[in-house]
Amino acid sequence: MQHKQKEKKAIITVKGLQKSFSTGEVEQVIINNLDLDIYEGDFTIIMGSSGAGKSTLMYALSGMDRPSGGRILFDGKDITEYKDDELAVFRRKNCGFVFQQIYLLEKMSLMDNVLTTGFLTGEKKNNVIKRAEDLFDKVNLPKITRKKNSSQISGGEAQRVGIVRALINRPKVVFADEPTGALNSNNSDAVLDVFSKVHEEGQSIIMVTHDKKTALRADRIIYLKDGKIFGECLLGNYQKEDVERTRKLNQFLEEMGW
Amino acid sequence: MKKIWVLAKHNLKKEKGQYMAFGIILLMTALILNIALVLLFQMDKAYDKKFDELDTANVNVIVAGGKSQPVVEYNVNIDKETKTTEQFEIVEEAKITERLDEIEKEISxxxxxxxxxxxxxxxxxxxxxDFRGTDFDMNTVFYNMDETHELNRLEIIREDKTEVKNPIYLPLYIAEFGQFDLGDTIVYQIExxxxxxxxxxxxxxxxxGNLGNGIIGVYLPKETYTEFVKGREMCHVTVFSAQTKEQADSEKMMDSITSLLTDADESVLFSGYDRANKQVRTMVCNLLVVILAAFAVIVLLVSLLLCRERIQNRIEAEMTDMGVLKxxxxxxxxxxxxxxxxxxxVGILTIVFGIGISYILLPVLVSVIQLQAGFWLTIGFDAIGALIVVVLLLGMVFFFTYFAARKIKKLQPIWAIRGISQGKISRKNVFALQTTKGNVHLLLAGKNMYAAARQNLLLFLVLFVLTILISFAGVLFYNVMVEPDNFMSTLAEESPDAVLTMNAEDGKGHKEVIENMEQVSNVLEYSIETVQLDKEEVPVFVCEDFNEVTNDLCYEGKNPENDDEIAIGNEIAQNGSYEIGDSITLTxxxxxxxxxxxGFLQSVNYQGKLLELTKEGYEKICTENPYITLYVYLNEKEQTESFLELAEDNFEDGIVTTVNFYEKSKTSQELYAGIVQIVVLAVFLLTILIALLILFILIRSLLVQRRQELGIYKAIGYSNRQLMFQMAGSFLPTAFVAIFGSAVLGKFMMPTIYNGIFSMIGVMKHHCEISAGILLLFAGVLFVATFFISMVLSMPIKKISAYALIKE
Structure with a gap:
């Protein structure tokens, strides 16, 4: 498996990543000299206990937050050197985001939420609208719902809109921060199915989760502890009802002290 | 109470910037309002106090001739053949003395x-x-200051007792405005x-007091006066001054005294009463009070609306916290x-502070006001004014804050905790991106504008009013600084560039030569003569063709065109109940x-007591005029001095006097220009400051309110610049409509505002140009300032990372 990973192209390469926060005179290190490769087409899950630095790492990889030190090469380009507005352009072209709290824009329709991102790249409006309709179809959100406001739909539906918004610009990587954390079991499964579906189509995904059921969907699991990679597990392609896969994940997490 | 204090302290700490902005606006309101009230209360009081202190007469009437005047030919009927010259003079003096004593007795x-x-x-x-660098002609009464008198006393405020040649004591107005110091030489040209x-x-x-009355007094010690009188005995006048009992109407008293004098065949040269004099001398102060009070009301309303807006925003933003507290x-x-x-x-502190600062700024205004008022204005602390400011402003703040906050009472804790507003929520998806054509950023700015409709409405109201203010200042600036003729012609009479008084016999021929001079655009025979109307001396403007004048004084009807036509001043029309079409007899x-x-005429300087006749009309009653006065209009006003030198060289024999009227007008303008500069600068700075503060409060509120939303935008790839533009852009359409709409309306409203203000000083028709260009220019400046202020205030968007915004 390790050998197969090496054959894949690394879309993100992290070298000596540092992230610390100062609270008064005390400096708290969140990410400590971390090296990591993320491969194209992989569904990578980041796990770890609370405060391990999972979200911090993910937001640093996506250019949402600036690291304190080290380099992040995204598709060969060092994004740590980018200025704020260059990072914004980088994000709109390369990254899609799905958040636990979903964060839809309240004062507009679901379709407008998606188009607000879609129209950013300067692509022809009709093409973007067509793609948005296709993506809405893919996540099973009916046309009538698309005109609604975010406060008029369920959490599961809202998260599916979040996924459509993340995918609308055909990002190189979709970053998801505990996307099922606020959903009930049914909605959670539906959302994960969408993620698996788009992954099958070749979409690279990096997801932070605490949930074992979610982690089962991954190709690769990275376990963080005290700001460093404590362990890594390769699960291969996701298959439903895969007992061996479940056993392997359980064993890995047990080793990690989960 | 302790709990409330803890909560209040928390509120205060949490939104320091917002309270500071509110405080600054309130401070400005207190400052402006207090200045207006102090001036309103103290100017009046100080004027009356000084008036009483100096035992000033309520009515003053000046008649031609005096006891020391040897001959008053037209007033006495004598048999010249039976008397020698010496006898003649003695008899005349006795008669005049007797007559004036009789009149004095009758008046008393x-x-x-x-x-x-x-x-x-x-x-x-x-x-x-050399009055402030130019020549200034004024009707001057030269008094013997050592003559004992009880009324109209003088207060010497500066004096140099060293012996000098021909000492003179000047009134404050001439000394200050004419820039004459003790020991300086002042030269009077008399003919x-x-x-x-x-x-x-x-x-x-x-x-x-000042020249607003068309007359001023100067005071000579006895020796100087005696020397000065020699050879000027014919210029003797008698000044009748009367103090009235309290409650008496001084205007009626003046009319009674004037009637009494004219009935006795005295020629009245000047008559004035206390109220009219006070109005003229406090004109600038009163105008300032009106402008400041209007400004204070506007700023107060802005601050209260902002205060209400802030509280409503906070209730929305912190509904959950309030639910928890409940x-x-x-x-x-x-x-x-x-x-x-x-x-x-914040209100108490800033109001008190504002009142304090107003006393630092007051001396600057007072220095301008006292120059025009002609007496030393000493401003002290005004407790009543301060109390009004504190009670009014604080009362309004409490009233507005309570009414804005009272909906907290109705807030159900559970709904509040769930963040569900009990008001209506609009779910309308305006500017739908899928169906609306246009740039996505503009559409998003439009969505933001709709979402912040309440804030936009507030901004609209404030900018609309501010634009009226800035338009007012702009029009004033244009008409005083850029086209000063407009303003001056409203206050003054016909203003040529040069005035040449020539011997009548030479003048005719010279006029034609002057007309053909290269630098001359027009020459008019125009003079100010005196005629008797109902036995009172009244100035009459005599012109060969009133169609050619540059300053039309006529506000109703028309100027005279034929020798049997006359136009009369508004005061004469009012006093004599004359209508257009009536007849009037002059002698x-x-x-x-x-x-x-x-027609009816206006004149601030002559207070509506003037007439207009054509040259032919005047010649019907006066054929023997030894002089001809030419009003010369030049192509280049700045060349007036060189033109006068040329004229004096070329027509040496014929010229009696010359006046550089252009320079003289410029000197007059300086007084107004100084005040206008202060007013315009103050209005402009305050307008920009208010715009800045309101935008600060609105944008900061929105930044707090939309923090998460901005984080989402940043996360999905919107740049700082785009978000700043969206934020600023969401206010721009409102700002544009408010500012330019107000400016366009201003084109129609400004004449009414100006008419109202000018009517306060007796101007029936002003010549101020309400230039659309200047309105749009000032509106443009305000709009650009609004845009830049919005962009700058939106800059905090830059400082926070998308991650931090979302995490918050």
Whole structure:
């Protein structure tokens, strides 16, 4: 498996990543000299206990937050050197985001939420609208719902809109921060199915989760502890009802002290 | 109470910037309002106090001739053949003395007259040379300051007792405005003679004060006066001054005294009463009070609306916290009190501070006001004014904050905790991106604008009013600084560039030569003569063709065109109840003619007491005029001095006097320009400051309110610049409509505002140009300033990372 990973192209390469926060005179290190490769087409899950630095790492990889030190090469380009507005352009072209709290824009329709991102790249409006309709179809959100406001739909539906918004610009990587954390079991499964579906189509995904059921969907699991990679597990392609896969994940997490 | 205090302290700390902005606006309101009130209360008081202190007469009437005048030919009927010249003079003096004593007695017997005093003086039209760098002609009464008198006393405020040649004591107005210091030489040109005096002192007096009355008094020690009178005996006048009993109508008293004098065949040269004099002398102060009070009301309304807006925003933004507090047992009133308390604290502190600062700024304004008022204005602390400011502003703040916050009472804890507003929520998806054509950023700015409709409405109201203010200042600026003729012609009379007085016999021929000079655009025969109307001396403007004048004084009807037509001043029309079409009879040295009234005239300087006749019309009653006065209009006003030098060289024999009228007008303009500069600058800066503060409060509120939303935008790839543009852009359409809409409306509203203000000083028709260009220019400046201020205030978007925004 390790050998197969090496054959894949690394879309993100992290070298000596540092992230610390100062609270008064005390400096708290969140990410400590971390090296990591993320491969194209992989569904990578980041796990770890609370405060391990999972979200911090993910937001640093996506250019949402600036690291304190080290380099992040995204598709060969060092994004740590980018200025704020260059990072914004980088994000709109390369990254899609799905958040636990979903964060839809309240004062507009679901379709407008998606188009607000879609129209950013300067692509022809009709093409973007067509793609948005296709993506809405893919996540099973009916046309009538698309005109609604975010406060008029369920959490599961809202998260599916979040996924459509993340995918609308055909990002190189979709970053998801505990996307099922606020959903009930049914909605959670539906959302994960969408993620698996788009992954099958070749979409690279990096997801932070605490949930074992979610982690089962991954190709690769990275376990963080005290700001460093404590362990890594390769699960291969996701298959439903895969007992061996479940056993392997359980064993890995047990080793990690989960 | 302790709990409320803790909550209030928390509120105060949490939104320091917002409270500071509110405080600054309130401070400005207190500052402006206090200045207006102090001026309103103290100017009046100080004027009356000084008026009483100096035992000023309520009515002053000047008649031609005096006891010391040897001959008053037209007033006495004598048998010349039986008397020698010496006898003749003695007889005349005795008769005049007897007559004036008789009149004095009659005046003192009038109802409501407290005290009468009669003084002799010399009255003439004199040109003050080098008055603030130019020549300034003024009707001047030269008094013997050592003559004992009880009324109209003088207060010497500066004096140099060293012995000098021809000492003179100047009134404050001439000394300050004409820039004459003690020891300086002041030169009066009286006809062709120049008389030099040395400034020995500066006095305050309340009889004349400034040139607004068209007359001013100067004071000579006895020796200087005696010397000055020699050869000017014909210019003797008698000044009748009367003090009235309290409650008496001084205007009626003036009319009674004037009637009494004219019935006795005295020629009245000037008559004035206290109220009219006070109005003229406090004109600038009153205008400032009106402008400042209007500004204070506007700023106050802005601050209160902002205060209301802030509270409503906070209720929306912190509804959950309020729900939690209610759930914990805080009462609605307790939370409201905690919300109002910081406004109260900030209010008290800033109002007191504003009042304090107003006393630092007051001397600057006072220095301008006292120059025009002609007396030293000492401003002290005004407790009543301060109390009004504190009570009014604080009361309004409490009233507005309570009404804005009272909906907290109705807030159900559970709904509040769930963040569900009990008001209506609009789910309308305006500017739908899928269907609306246009740039995505513009559409998003439109969505934001709709979402912040309440804030936009507030901004609209404020910018609309501010634009009216800035338009007012802009129009004033344009008409005083850029096109000063407009403003000056409103206050003054016909203003040529140069005035040449020539011998009548030479003048005719010279006029044609002057007309053909390269630098001359027009020449008019125009003079100010005196005629008798109902036995009172009244100035009459005589012109060969009123169609050619540059300053049309006529506000109703028309100027005279034929020799039987006349236009009369508004004061004469009012006093005599004259209508257009009525007839009026004028007399010059016993020769009379009747004229048909064809128009009404305005004049600030002559207070509506003037007439207009055509040259032919005037010649019906006065054929023997030894002089001809030419008003010369040049292509380049700046060349007036060189033109006058050329004229003096070429027509040496014919010229009697010349006046550089252009320079003289410029000097007059300086007084107004100084005030206007202060007003315009203050209005402009305050307008920008208010715009800045309101945008600060609105944008900061939105930044707090939309923090998460902005984080989402940043996360999905919107740049700082795009978000700043969206934020600023969401206010721009409102700002554009408010500012330019107000400017366009201003084109129609401004004349009404200006008419109202000018009517306060007796101007029936002003010549101020309401230039659309200047309105749009000032509106443009305000709009650009609004845009840049919005962009700058949106900059904090830059400082926070998308991650941090989302995490918050």
């Amino acid at each position: 017997q009038l109802e409501n007259v407290e005290k009468v005093e009669v003084l002799e003086a010399i009255f003439l039209n004199a040109i003050v040379k 062709e003679e120049k008389v030099e005096f040395t400034v020995a002192g500066v006095v305050q007096e309340m009889q004349y 759930a914990l047992g805080y009462t609605g009133n307790g939370i409201i009190a905690a919300m109002m308390l910081p406004y109260g604290i 010059v040295e016993g020769k009379s003619a009747s004229y048909k009234i064809v």
